[in-house]
Amino acid sequence: MFAMNEINQNVHLLPNKTLSPIFGHNYQNEMGDCSGTMYLLFLKQGSPLNYICGKAYKLMTIIGGLTSHNSKQMPHILNTYKMPQLSYASFDPALSDKVQFPSLYRMIPSESPQYVGIIQLLQHFGWTWIGLVVSDDDTGEILLRTLIPRMHQSNICTAFKEIIPAVKNLWDKTTETQRLLEEISSVLSSTKTEVILAHGASRSMVGLQRILILQEREMKPIERVWIVTAQWDFSSVYDSGAFALKSFNGTLSFTLHTRDMGEYEEFLRTLNPNRSRLYLIHWFWSNVFMCSFPKSNFYQMEGGTSICTGEEDLGSLSEIVFEMRMSGQSYSIYNAVYSVAHALHAMFSSRSKQKAMGDGSASNLLNVYPWQLHSFLKNVRFNNTAGEEIYFDKNGALAAGYDITNTVTFPNRSLHRVRVGKIDPQAPEGKKFSINGSAIVWNHKYNQSLPQSTCVESCQPGHSRILQQGKQICCYDCPQCSEGMISNKTDADHCKKCPEDQHPNKDHDHCISKQIVYLSYGEPLGIILTSFALSLSLITLVVMWIFIQNQETPIVKANNWNITCTLLISLLLCFLCSFLFIGQPGKITCLLRQTVFGIVFSLAVSCVLAKTLTVVLAFMATKPGNRMRKWVGKRLAVSVIILCTLIQTGICALWLATSPSFPEFDMHSQTTQIIVQCNEGSAPMFYTVLGYMGLLAITSFTVAFFARKLPDTFNEAKLITFSMLVFCSVWISFVPTYLSTKGKYMVAVEIFSILASSAGLLGCIFFPKFYIIVLRPELNTRDQLIRKKNDNI
Known part of the structure; x- marks a missing residue:
């Protein structure tokens, strides 16, 4: 809505034309995905197949869905009509297959830079002994299959690998689920590793949230350096009580790249559910402000006494419940809307040129079809209002990177998120990864000293690593370099000889010039x-x-x-x-x-x-x-x-x-x-x-x-x-x-x-x-x- 308002007020972009949204809802199953897609495709007319009537506007593209499941189900229907689909939150690499998904465009970057960024982040801080917690789905399997070999190539080892089972809700009491979560909780509590990587979609990681919340209620928070991938927006919950405050303090998370926009925050502050056409805004409003709308039977809070006036301030909500800044997903949707607008503008401009050349069919601007938009979408390239260049790569994914965000929590159940680094695949070599370590606030457990996470103490200069038999490469002994050999860096794989005219110092950590000796008159x-x-x-x-x-x-x-x-x-x-x-x-x-x-x-x-x-x-x-x-x-x-x-x-x-x-x-x-x-x-x-x-x-x-x-x-x-x-x-x-x-x-x-x-x-x-x-x-x-x-x- 914010993006469309800006575009409709822009006299240079789609002049004399108005963008209007149609909202639909998908569910977490195939039937819900299909029905929701058909509902949108035929303009809320009961889904009469291949039949649309009585409307003065055209449906040109669909932006969605939120999960990989949604994004993979919808194209099977939309491909039939060659309807462009812009996915704003799905990381499934299968969506890059243009043979299977020719009409799909991804408003998020490829996962590959994120894998590279994880390795570089671990190497930057010297963390070589980490734990992995992944979801029990294709997303988790892809990460294990892709990331672990890269970790081994960089001499980074896994202390454990835990698969979080899928749970229906936060307090699912299924016996088998309960047993599995208790086993995982025991591993997380007893592990000596100080760094844990969590990966999975938000709905798939509910089980991990449950483990962390229970541990905090028992006064045993799992305080580690949590590294969270962009797939899981771990701080996005409706109830601040369902957030592991102490465990997630100091978390480093990879997030979709975003830019702060003051206009967006102003837009949110002026929102009023009584005047807005935003989808499900009444349901959202009644949940976050714990109030009821008197004229609605659907948005009544049980036991609630307050009445929703519509003048409540979204800025007063905890950042755990609602962020006033533009999140990564919001920024992706914002760019998706602008991408469609620029593609439409290019298409209409092309038709205007044809009209000037005497082609009568080009004069009817309503005589356009969604499939005609593809050639313009593929080649769309523009600078958004934040000054960033937006375009798609050859696989139909947005050419962008990731932000690295540090999350700091406070006792009053509020949090603050600070961008401390980024991954930019388009940057020159050597500048693709950047991190500002001094800006990071670590979990209070570490007293602001850099956390260490290695299987053994690092080998100091003057020593070399020798693998402990039967253990991973990160677990090693540190014998001193032999005579004539040195190592001048921490965790050296092997010692090296000094040049012929030099010899090791006492500590074998650097070479010093040999003394030239002969029988002199002065001695x-x-x-x-x-x-x-x-x-x-x-x-x-x-x-x-x-x-x-x-x-x-x-x-x-x-x-x-x-x-x-x-x-x-x-x-x-x-x-x-x-x-x-x-x-x-x-x-x-x-x-x-x-x-x-x-x-x-x-x-x-x-x-x-x-x-x-x-x-x-x-x-x-x-x-x-x-x-x-x-x-x-x-x-x-x-x-x-x-x-x-x-x-x-x-x-x-x-x-x-x-x-x-x-x-x-x-x-x-x-x-x-x-x-x-x-x-x-x-x-x-x-x-x-x-x-x-x-x-x-x-x-x-x-x-x-x-x-x-x-x-x-x-x-x-x-x-x-x-x-x-x-x-x-x-x-x-x-x-x-x-x-x-x-x-x-x-x-x-x-x-x-x-x-x-x-x-x-x-x-x-x-x-x-x-x-x-x-x-x-x-x-x-x-x-x-x-x-x-x-x-x-």
């Missing part, structure tokens, strides 16, 4: 080794300077000054080569590190071997007739040193030519560190260098050992034996220690071995001579040398 270990290397180098220089200053003394001359000088220089290089191992490895240092070490050490050991052979040959040459005399001299010592050193140099050259060392970042040996090290390139070549050096050392040790008792004033064989014993001991222990360490400690082991073995050679061979030259110079004389030699003989 304590580097300082100590550097100090030792510098000190030993300085000592070597001091020894060399003392020996140079005293090179003409007997003790220096007796020990082959040239070999001694070469040995001291090689030992100095050994101490200095340790600096190649300290600091961040580079391309040059990696190339020089092992090769320089191998060559200078081979030079040092070759010098020791040359000194040992010189001592042995010198003793053998003193015997009469010995042929070894010709080998005694500088050429033998030089030849030994050069040959042995060249062999090691050749090995190192081959190593550099085939597989040289190079710097690398070892990111895997240590969890929290990146080790900057030199990759030796070829491990066999590295151990060949060490092996050759060991061969020289063992040879020197063996020769010196057997020559240790040879008579000599300053018998170097004994000193060389001790020095090579120290040298071999250091490098034999080096190999297992080197292989058992990692990173900078491996380098430190090699530096220590270099310094210790070199210091052993320096100390064992030169300290006794240094002691005599510096502290006992009286022993460094030719007489003392000859006397001691004779004593030995």
Whole structure:
């Protein structure tokens, strides 16, 4: 009536034409649907089939019915006459079948966006453990068949699924019905889930209303987060006493999209049943205001004393009983009337054009038929008075979305409904679903904190979910991520590895950069080794300077000054080569590190071997007739040193030519560190260098050992034996220690071995001579040398 009043007053829409309503009533059975439809179809003339007479207006379309049952029964008759039908409240997806229902248009959106919205709503608040209560009809079956698979895909589980049986009225006392409702009531009261989704048409959910009301009367309200689908207008009751006030406080409901219209509220305030032609308005008025109309026998309230004046204010009624705002269903009817009006306007405009072109039949505007309206209805597209665009999609459903409404109840049995979100299928991707969580008033049970509904406590970052055997996917354990793995979000399905240059923090919830590690000059270990290397180098220089200053003394001359000088220089290089191992490895240092070490050490050991052979040959040459005399001299010592050193140099050259060392970042040996090290390139070549050096050392040790008792004033064989014993001991222990360490400690082991073995050679061979030259110079004389030699003989 409100829409028709606006249209009839609009001079631009259907000018000089008047829309007029005919009201009919359908019942909840096939016979009632058929008779009500026939009653409307033939203009209240006793339903004479295919016969209409005596009327100056035409029936062009029917808007209805309320339930899916009505909407599916009516088209079977209306299709015969190709009469357009606009359904304003039926969600049955079967109505989208244009083959079976070619004349039906749905003024509500498809159910599919609502299913998507339910999933997104649950995900938004992190609810993964919910209960389902659905009606025992096709509507409930469709939801279970459609929604549950989508929930499982989104890792949302159902704590229970309850089917509400159909009841005739709120207090149906049928024994079987009573038993089923008591079982469902027990489940709803004992469940630990905090979120329950209720779905079904209003008449089908009477049983659930009864459960909730009884629980509240027993002071045991089922206070949960109720999510109600658009099919059930749970707050629409005539008696505020038949509303579960505490249970439904904080409810989130999907509702048909609507817009507030101030004109509509004004229209309601001016309604007077004595002047209005609204269908059943007297019955409605007498029920909600508990009064009687004195001149009517049909609208008398039993025991009622008050008289309906018609001036009662609808705005004074509780919102549970009557809403002054335009509800979703009212908005759908409003748009349905306007859709018909715009389709008629388009059709009449088309006929006016034909008239202008000389078509005489087009001039009779009453010569129109309902079937002619279809082509205009399918393509109707207009902006309603609220500024929203109205049109039908390819399935004949209104291209619209849903509102998400928060219902807040008050102790005085009033309620307030606030729109807190929406689902808009026509919006850009990412904006189809929106919700304002801060605007939601939750049930007072939660003290305005966000309700939680999960099977188990959420897995915190640093943990991952492992399904509990035999349970749903929402029930899981939360072991901590293993070494090297992290999870940085709640309820992670699995842990993930950190990048190679990062490692997990203590809580395994994010990655942090690994520390770059090498043996640096600034750390304590580097300082100590550097100090030792510098000190030993300085000592070597001091020894060399003392020996140079005293090179003409007997003790220096007796020990082959040239070999001694070469040995001291090689030992100095050994101490200095340790600096190649300290600091961040580079391309040059990696190339020089092992090769320089191998060559200078081979030079040092070759010098020791040359000194040992010189001592042995010198003793053998003193015997009469010995042929070894010709080998005694500088050429033998030089030849030994050069040959042995060249062999090691050749090995190192081959190593550099085939597989040289190079710097690398070892990111895997240590969890929290990146080790900057030199990759030796070829491990066999590295151990060949060490092996050759060991061969020289063992040879020197063996020769010196057997020559240790040879008579000599300053018998170097004994000193060389001790020095090579120290040298071999250091490098034999080096190999297992080197292989058992990692990173900078491996380098430190090699530096220590270099310094210790070199210091052993320096100390064992030169300290006794240094002691005599510096502290006992009286022993460094030719007489003392000859006397001691004779004593030995």
